[in-house]
Amino acid sequence: MNSRRKFLTKSALASAFGLSTIHSFGQGLETAVERAPLSSAPSDLKITDIKCGYIRGGHSLFVKIYTNQGIIGHGEGVDATPGTYHLVKMFGQRIKGKSPLNVNRLFEDIRRSGFFEGAQSGMYIAVLTAVESALWDLTGKALGLPVYQLLGGKFRDKIRVYCDTALYQNNLPKPQDFADAALEAKKLGFSAVKFDLDQAKDPNKYDAYNWTASPAELQRMYDQMAAARQAVGPNIDICADMHGRYDMVTGQQVAKMMEPLKLMWLEEPIPAENPEAYKIIADSTTTPICAGENHYLAHGFRRLLEIGAVDIIMPDLQKAGGLGEGQRIANLANLYYVPFAPHMVASYLGAMAACHVCASVPNFMILEWQIxxxxxxxxxxxxxxxxxxxxNGFIKLSEKPGIGVEINEEGMKKYAPPGVPFFE
Structure with a gap:
């Protein structure tokens, strides 16, 4: 851009016009150049490099995909990302020199090339998620369109979020703490709040490895959630997360016990691996059962939906495969009339990326937001x-090209873990 401007300006100055004419002619050319598109034809766009950085001990991965036209795509992956620097660079080698506009094709290129490298779940898919999201961002910027438009358009302009109160149980909170946190979220404008029920330090646990909750643990859970419900009244949604740290018997007991409180959902009472056990819990209660943050790709949700194992699905769109895969998961759930309520523990880049998917599907319910x-x-x-x-409990959908939020390397650098390459 700068070289074109200098060339044209010098040409204008070298012409045989008067000084005033030269001045105005040069300005006109500069203005025309500035108004010209920065990039050349999209068909000429090629990936030249991929770089990454981490925060939160490596549990948050940020990637930037570079191109020959100076357009850069930004993406994020979470949780299953520590120690994945070389995996990011390997993916970069597999897509270098290719057009970033073929997002779904590049996703399949990386996924299929890793069938024997773990491309079914875990770190492989979490890193692929970050790369895929960056490709959507890059494509939107190249074409001048927000990501939701690339996904087929939007059903809504703003995205409802619930407030995860971050009232972690390792601090042994009391019922009054639950009530206070619920009221704080309500005052901030949220119409839905979430609390954690699992408490590793609960003195009433049978032992550190037993997944069956004792009667005293069960009473503690109920008292905490009852306090939250009483504090905010019947018109605020409240939900509870067990983080997959209990067994089926406890899951059934907690779900049944919570029925009078009319929860929005009970989240992950048991680990993710056994859909049939989830179905037993779901069939035993009127409390909606929600799961999905530890499932990967649309494949991971197929069985859950086929057998009616959950009432609500919550894929993590910075972990489950990306934005295109998130839309496929939502559309699959829609065939079973199951709501889509994504898990979200990323940055605002990940939050806005998720918002584009939430806007693009009809069965969106609510998105997670951390206090x-x-x-x-x-x-x-x-x-x-x-x-x-x-x-007021909503994220306004960005109308900027791409995702609409970008990585700030300077701001991020001081939070980067030591000894890990930072956007190198």
Missing amino acids: YFQKDPMFKEIVTFEGPMVE
Whole structure:
């Protein structure tokens, strides 16, 4: 861009016009050049490099995909990402020199090339998720369109979010703490809140490895959630997360016990691997059962949906395969009339990326939002964006080309784990 401007300006100055004419002619050419598209034809767009950085001990991965036209795509992966630097670079080698506009094709190229490298779940898919999201961002910027438009358009302009209160059980919170946190979320404008029920340090546990909750543990769970419900009344949605740390018997007991509180859902009472056990719990209660943050790709949700094992699905769109795969999961769930409520523990880049998917499907229910996004300055420093993150329990969908949020390397650098390459 700069070289074109200098060339044209010098040409204008070298012409045989008067000084005033020269001045105005040069300005006109510069203006025309500035208004010209930065990139050449999309068909000429090629991937030249991929770089990455990490925060939160490596559990948050950020990638940038570079091109020959200076357009850069930004993406994020979470949880299953520590120690994956060389996996990112390997993926980069597999797509280098190719057009980033073929997002689904590149996704399949990387996935199929890794059938014997773990391309069914875990770290492989979490890293692929970050790369895929960056490809959507890059494509949107190249074509001048927001990602939701690339996904087929939008059903809504703003995305409802629930507030995960981050009232972690390792601090042994009391019922009053639950009530106070619920009221705080309500005052901030949220119409839905979530709490954790699993408590590793509960003195009433049978032992550290037994997944069966004792009667005292069960009473503690009920008292905490009852306090939250009483504090906010019947018109605020509340939900509870067990993080897959109990057995089927406990899952059934907790779900049944919570029925009078009319939860929005009970999340992951048991581990992710056994859909049939989930179905037994779901069939035993009127409390909606929700799962999916530890399932990968649409394949991981097929059995859950086929047998009616869950009432609500919650894929993590920074972990399950990406934005295109997230839309496929939502559309699959829609065939069974199952709501789509994505899990989300990423940055605002990941949150807005998820919003594009949530806007693009009819069966969207609600998206997760962490209270610490608003309280911890890190989450505002590591990205660049316009406007408030969230207002009155909603995220306004970005209309900017691509995702609409970008990585701020300078802000992120001080949070990077030591000894790990940082965007190199």
